Amino acid sequence: MTAYDRRRRVTIADVAGHAQVSTTAVSKVLRNAYGVSPAMREKVQAAIDELGYRPHAAARAMRGRTFTVGVLLPHIRNPFFADVLDGLMDQLAGTGYQAIIVQGGGADPEAERRAVEALTDRQVDGMLMIAPLASKADLEETARTTALVVLGRHDRSAVYDSVFDDDETGAELVVGHLLALGHRRIAHISQKDGSRVRPAELLHTIRARTYRRVMEEHGLADEVAVATTSYTEEGGYLGARELLARPSRPTALFAGADLAAFGALAAIHEAGLAVPGDISLAGYDNTRTAALAHISLTSVDQDGATMGGTAGRLLLERIGGRTSAVRFSVTPTLVPRRSTGPSPDGETRGGAAAG
Amino acid sequence: MTAYDRRRRVTIADVAGHAQVSTTAVSKVLRNAYGVSPAMREKVQAAIDELGYRPHAAARAMRGRTFTVGVLLPHIRNPFFADVLDGLMDQLAGTGYQAIIVQGGGADPEAERRAVEALTDRQVDGMLMIAPLASKADLEETARTTALVVLGRHDRSAVYDSVFDDDETGAELVVGHLLALGHRRIAHISQKDGSRVRPAELLHTIRARTYRRVMEEHGLADEVAVATTSYTEEGGYLGARELLARPSRPTALFAGADLAAFGALAAIHEAGLAVPGDISLAGYDNTRTAALAHISLTSVDQDGATMGGTAGRLLLERIGGRTSAVRFSVTPTLVPRRSTGPSPDGETRGGAAAG
Numbered sequence: 001m002t003a004y005d006r007r008r009r010v011t012i013a014d015v016a017g018h019a020q021v022s023t024t025a026v027s028k029v030l031r032n033a034y035g036v037s038p039a040m041r042e043k044v045q046a047a048i049d050e051l052g053y054r055p056h057a058a059a060r061a062m063r064g065r066t067f068t069v070g071v072l073l074p075h076i077r078n079p080f081f082a083d084v085l086d087g088l089m090d091q092l093a094g095t096g097y098q099a100i101i102v103q104g105g106g107a108d109p110e111a112e113r114r115a116v117e118a119l120t121d122r123q124v125d126g127m128l129m130i131a132p133l134a135s136k137a138d139l140e141e142t143a144r145t146t147a148l149v150v151l152g153r154h155d156r157s158a159v160y161d162s163v164f165d166d167d168e169t170g171a172e173l174v175v176g177h178l179l180a181l182g183h184r185r186i187a188h189i190s191q192k193d194g195s196r197v198r199p200a201e202l203l204h205t206i207r208a209r210t211y212r213r214v215m216e217e218h219g220l221a222d223e224v225a226v227a228t229t230s231y232t233e234e235g236g237y238l239g240a241r242e243l244l245a246r247p248s249r250p251t252a253l254f255a256g257a258d259l260a261a262f263g264a265l266a267a268i269h270e271a272g273l274a275v276p277g278d279i280s281l282a283g284y285d286n287t288r289t290a291a292l293a294h295i296s297l298t299s300v301d302q303d304g305a306t307m308g309g310t311a312g313r314l315l316l317e318r319i320g321g322r323t324s325a326v327r328f329s330v331t332p333t334l335v336p337r338r339s340t341g342p343s344p345d346g347e348t349r350g351g352a353a354a355g
Numbered sequence: 356m357t358a359y360d361r362r363r364r365v366t367i368a369d370v371a372g373h374a375q376v377s378t379t380a381v382s383k384v385l386r387n388a389y390g391v392s393p394a395m396r397e398k399v400q401a402a403i404d405e406l407g408y409r410p411h412a413a414a415r416a417m418r419g420r421t422f423t424v425g426v427l428l429p430h431i432r433n434p435f436f437a438d439v440l441d442g443l444m445d446q447l448a449g450t451g452y453q454a455i456i457v458q459g460g461g462a463d464p465e466a467e468r469r470a471v472e473a474l475t476d477r478q479v480d481g482m483l484m485i486a487p488l489a490s491k492a493d494l495e496e497t498a499r500t501t502a503l504v505v506l507g508r509h510d511r512s513a514v515y516d517s518v519f520d521d522d523e524t525g526a527e528l529v530v531g532h533l534l535a536l537g538h539r540r541i542a543h544i545s546q547k548d549g550s551r552v553r554p555a556e557l558l559h560t561i562r563a564r565t566y567r568r569v570m571e572e573h574g575l576a577d578e579v580a581v582a583t584t585s586y587t588e589e590g591g592y593l594g595a596r597e598l599l600a601r602p603s604r605p606t607a608l609f610a611g612a613d614l615a616a617f618g619a620l621a622a623i624h625e626a627g628l629a630v631p632g633d634i635s636l637a638g639y640d641n642t643r644t645a646a647l648a649h650i651s652l653t654s655v656d657q658d659g660a661t662m663g664g665t666a667g668r669l670l671l672e673r674i675g676g677r678t679s680a681v682r683f684s685v686t687p688t689l690v691p692r693r694s695t696g697p698s699p700d701g702e703t704r705g706g707a708a709a710g
Contacts, residue, residue: 068473076440076456082432089458098473101431101456103444118423118453122477233643262647269648288588292617293624294649 019047069315070119071101072112073130078231078259080285080304081130084151087308088128095316100124107194107230109133116142126315131203133195147318149311153201161314161326165302167203170332171210171254173300174282177334178252179218182343183280186215187225187250189239189260204231207256207284223248231256236263244271244279251279251343258283258290258299261339265295276341286335296338302330374402424670425474426456427467428485433586433614435640435659436485439506442663443483450671455479462549462585464488471497481670486558488550502673504666508556516669516681520657522558525687526565526609528655529637532689533607534573537698538635541570542580542605544594544615559586562611562639578603586611591618599626599634606634606698613638613645613654616694620650631696641690651693657685 016023021044028036029044071088073081085099092099102119104112112133119127126147132139140159142148148160155162178186188211191204200206208226215224225246227239236255243250244267253268255261261283265275273279283290286301310328371378376399383391384399426443428436440454447454457473460466467488474482481502487494495514497503503515510517533541543566546559555561563581570579580601582594591610598605599622608623610616616638620630628634638645641656665683 066476068477075437076431077434077437079432079434082430085431085458089460098457098469100473100477101458102453103440103456105444114453118455121421122423122455262644265647265649289617289644292620292650294620295647 014051015044015047018051019043065125065319066123067096068098068100068122068124069312069319070122070124070127071099071130072104072116072119072127072132073101074104074106075232076101076103078257078285079287079289080258083287083304084130084308084311087305087310088312089308090305091309091312091316097125097316104132106232107133107192109194113138120146126319128311128315133193135195136201147315149315149318151307151311152203154203154206155201156327158325161311161318161328163307163311163314163328163330164203165307165330165332167206167332168210170284170300170302171207172214173332173334174254174284174298175211175214177298177336177340178254178280178282179214181252181280181340182345183252184220184343184345185223185225185248185250186211186220186252186254187227187243187246188212189236189243189253189255189264190226190228191231191235191256191260192228204256211254225250229260231260233259233263233266236260236265237267238263240264240267241271244268244273249279251345252340253279253281255281255283258285258287258297261297261299262289262295265297275339278344280340280343282340290335290337298337298340299335300332301335302332306330369406370399370402373406374398420480420674421478422451422453423477423479424452424454424667424674425477425479425482426454426485427459427471427474427482427487428456429459429461430587431456431458433612433640434642434644435613435657438642438659439485439663439666442660442665443667444663445660446664446667446671452480452671454483459487461587462488462547464549464551468493475501481674483666483670488548490551491556502670504670504673506662506666507558509558509561510556511682513680516666516673516683518662518666518669518683518685519558520662520685520687522561522687523565525639525655525657526562527569528687528689529609529639529653530566530569532653532691532695533609533635533637534569536607536635536695537700538607539575539698539700540578540580540603540605541566541575541607541609542582542598542601543567544591544598544608544610544619545581545583546586546590546611546615547583559611566609580605584615586615588614588618588621591615591620592622593618595619595622596626599623599628604634606700607695608634608636610636610638613640613642613652616652616654617644617650620652630694633699635695635698637695645690645692653692653695654690655687656690657687661685 012023012026016026025040026044029041102115104115129150131152136155140157143160150160151163154164188208190208212224225243227242229235229239253264255264261281264281268275268279275281282298284300286299289295290297290299307330314326367378367381371381380395381399384396457470459470483504486507491510495512498515505515506518509519543563545563567579580598582597584590584594608619610619616636619636623630623634630636637653639655641654644650645652645654662685669681
């Protein structure tokens with residue numbers, strides 16, 4: 001074995017032995033952790049200098065900081081995530097931190113698990129998971145070894161932070177707006193998932209449940225119609241086709257995401273219907289495409305840049321040593337545009353906004 | 356030192372010592388490299404089994420494969436990249452490879468360099484760089500240690516593979532289409548960059564140069580008008596505002612990317628102009644948004660999924676040991692939609708498509 005000693009890099013164990021402290025203490029000094037005394041720092045630094053210990057990236061990865069945060073997102077196609085990432089990147093700028101991104105792949109929790117493992121293997125210092133499907137228990141397992149911020153879920157956890165939009169208010173705003181325009185046959189496009197999460201914690205189940213509740217509160221339980229596809233263009237297209245084919249065709253569609261609304265728009269056009277003359281359409285996320293004059297989609301703004309920036313700040317705090325859990329909620333606003341108008345049934349009920 | 360021996364993980368050096376072979380030989384067996392004899396494989400495997408050597412991720416990262424490919428892209432907001440990634444992911448499915456993504460950040464080569472370093476530090480087995488700004492020399496430097504495929508540039512290199520769209524043909528198709536509709540005052544929105552690359556190798560310079568060449572070939576050198584902003588919504592908006600403010604207002608805009616065309620659409624709408632009545636608009640990339648009935652943007656399809664899938668295949672081949680360089684070119688097609696129509700100047704020149 002000694003034949004390899006000379007060739008071997010100086011390790012953290014060598015440093016610990018030389019300084020006569022534990023490897024944990026060395027590791028703490030290396031990653032600039034909380035609760036290291038100046039004396040300890042000095043002793044370890046002296047050993048590092050004497051032995052010429054130079055942690056290279058992979059070694060640092062094993063022992064200390066990698067100055068990398070991992071981001072899990074379902075799919076890069078959703079432009080809302082670009083807003084979130086812009087906010088995150090702004091927050092990381094100048095900190096020396098780089099973000100690496102993996103795609104969870106949508107509705108398959110197994111694919112998501114593999115993507116998260118890829119981040120764990122790359123030994124990121126912290127993770128931002130956007131709308132993950134994993135169970136709270138799995139998330140807490142991850143949080144035990146890696147600083148974790150979860151965006152887009154309403155979990156209460158003692159070991160990770162949550163950043164989310166008040167999806168209940170957002171859905172109330174949309175359904176209330178459509179009710180005020182006189183619509184009664186309001187249908188909803190939601191998202192299927194393969195998650196093992198308590199449904200109450202996922203944003204799409206909250207939006208769907210709130211839609212249903214507000215409809216019921218207005219005596220419209222019989223008009224509830226939900227197509228459960230996905231928050232993608234394809235999902236919106238298929239969901240709208242399904243809903244438009246119903247004998248009692250809806251006069252308004254509330255798609256749980258702008259991306260699904262764009263797909264719905266294609267289905268509505270294919271069916272020869274006019275927006276908003278024949279059917280009103282609303283989305284969620286207030287993406288830039290929604291704001292285009294030719295689309296002009298009514299949507300809900302949840303300020304992705306602020307959510308991403310806040311998530312970045314919380315993540316850096318956690319990496320820095322904060323262990324208390326934080327929940328940060330953004331209150332969304334409705335952005336009414338030309339895609340929603342009075343119901344063609346003509347029974348406008350001015351004061352009927354959801355309460 | 357011996358005090359740490361028991362605690363130490365079994366290393367690749369231990370395996371080599373036990374099998375009485377070089378560490379390089381062990382490393383070759385571990386990463387399943389070319390040119391390992393069955394006898395060598397057996398000897399090393401026996402030592403691995405006897406010593407209970409279990410390379411964990413970071414150790415594998417130091418010595419062999421990480422089963423990770425890194426993807427550099429300018430920004431996730433461009434939906435064309437989502438098509439490319441879909442193709443890549445399909446290709447990686449079932450291979451055990453995971454993709455991690457970093458954002459280069461647009462026009463800043465320094466930010467791109469840091470993002471690439473983050474991938475290098477994570478010791479990916481291979482990299483796919485989409486439209487990188489780095490010089491060919493820098494790319495070749497990376498390619499010396501990591502399997503590299505470059506997408507969206509026309510470089511000829513002996514050490515990395517190139518996958519690109521025939522941007523010259525694509526730009527010819529657009530300008531030819533607009534000429535055939537009778538337009539003469541055709542303007543172009545291009546992209547500024549901070550790259551140190553030979554301009555000829557970047558897709559946006561090829562598109563701009565081809566636009567200029569075709570205009571000149573049709574005696575329209577005096578009508579050449581280029582706004583050099585960026586291939587983003589903001590860039591398209593600013594570029595269109597600049598071009599529409601010219602004393603001799605263009606009757607057609609060719610935006611080098613759909614995303615820029617969407618921004619241009621907003622500027623056109625703001626100026627109170629109709630598409631295509633007052634002004635025709637064409638993009639490049641044939642994104643899904645371009646296909647929406649209410650946008651119906653004429654665009655160029657370069658089949659991002661095929662490009663991404665091919666890039667993935669080439670990357671796996673390189674990781675597997677191929678060292679010869681491959682260039683793969685996609686021939687684009689024009690997808691004419693309702694955003695382009697006859698010039699309001701009314702001088703349709705039927706056969707004037709670019710040759």
